[in-house]
Amino acid sequence: MLSKKTKYALHALTYLGKHKDEGTVLIHDIAEEYGISHKFLENILLELKKAGILGSKKGKGGGYYLIKEPKEIPLSKVIRLLDGPIALLPCVSLNYYEPCSECKDEATCGINKVMVQVRDETLKILENKTLADILLGE
Amino acid sequence: MLSKKTKYALHALTYLGKHKDEGTVLIHDIAEEYGISHKFLENILLELKKAGILGSKKGKGGGYYLIKEPKEIPLSKVIRLLDGPIALLPCVSLNYYEPCSECKDEATCGINKVMVQVRDETLKILENKTLADILLGE
DNA sequence: TATAAACCCTATCTTTTTTATAGAGTTTAT
DNA sequence: ATAAACTCTATAAAAAAGATAGGGTTTATA
Structure with missing residues (x-):
């Protein structure tokens, strides 16, 4: 949330x-x-x-x-700014990367691989919805 | 996260x-x-x-x-169970709905409308990725 | 140039949530 | 009988979120 x-x-x-x-x-x-x-x-x-x-x-x-057009303000930008990472795990965050302490090797971690995909698909959503979309719904 | x-x-x-x-x-x-x-x-x-x-x-x-097949265990289920709502706002949560205190009328709230869409698209991702996908990557 | 309006900045306090621990039960194989 | 292992509830510690406080700086205007 x-x-x-x-x-x-x-x-x-x-x-x-x-x-x-x-x-x-x-x-x-x-x-x-x-x-x-x-x-x-x-x-x-x-x-x-x-x-x-x-x-x-x-x-x-x-x-x-x-100072920006509403369509130039994606949700991803606002969320990253105030809430931090959009990725579900620190080990797959593009902007706030940190290794997971319990993980021995990211290269062989199935959770990491799936979370990279989740991150990319989630980003697609949040980069495409902008303030302009919100304003349209008001 | x-x-x-x-x-x-x-x-x-x-x-x-x-x-x-x-x-x-x-x-x-x-x-x-x-x-x-x-x-x-x-x-x-x-x-x-x-x-x-x-x-x-x-x-x-x-x-x-x-007691379930890995492909029958979606990420959405695990996340909801341990972390709670997948929706980004309480007012658009399917399983943990609550109104937002600052919102006068959901029906005319542009944020609400956009977040419903974000929720639906996010759910698609998390319902389709399962433990089986994680195991494939190990 | 004095004044009030309005943003700027940093620090601190409180509350809530998350993370972790403790310890006493209950069940079961041997 | 015993030890191994899950069950359950309560509580403590740490971290994060939410909220407040108060002085500083800038600027329009009378």
Whole structure:
């Protein structure tokens, strides 16, 4: 399951997508819309900004805005950013690889081989669904 | 990512699959093979038994054994049992449904709609990969 | 230039979940 | 009778997630 961080990030992106022609949007407005803690959401938006998905304007009259087209923001990117690996095991993660302590030899591990396939097929799904798909359903 | 419980369950099932013509297998032997805590593994095997995947024989000379064909044990079943939902959000889980607190109306939630699709496509993957596939790769 | 609005950043606290352990039962082969 | 081996429940320890706090910086505007 996705963490609340990722879920809230998706809600925030959806909100920003729906209001993308209205200039900047306040953290406050997003937090209120979904009943989320302002401060918790702040951290999330900051991460999305650092990842190059959002832009921000500081000071009075500031706020956040999308700097990418919704169709250029795949679920895979948001999930990796807030939740970490998409792979089911560390030993098959492309972005967060770590060996499994209990595994003597990855080359002869049947679980590893199957999980590589699961990872590739899962990635296909999550790279093809984007914020644009979410916005279409609203 | 899968929990260690699920990962160890997969290792145990793999071990049992490889030794399925040798009668029962001791918890001890599996724990030793992978350097896992005997007691932790014990709980896992018990769950697999309660779920009808393993059988056991008590008393001296006892142990565990597969009571299903490897090709009848899909990853989806093992993951659901030890880790819970496969869906990415509680509001789209088939087996562990719960509404999302921040969501006013699922029917008009674009995230919900996309996640239903992700769930269905993910399930296709995990229902089609079985213990038999793991054993083929060993 | 003072002020208030709004994002920026880091640290810490709390809660929940995961991982691991303990120990007393029960069953069964020998 | 004994020892081996699974059964069951409870609890402790560690890690991760969720939430909060508070001061810092930037900027529009009066």
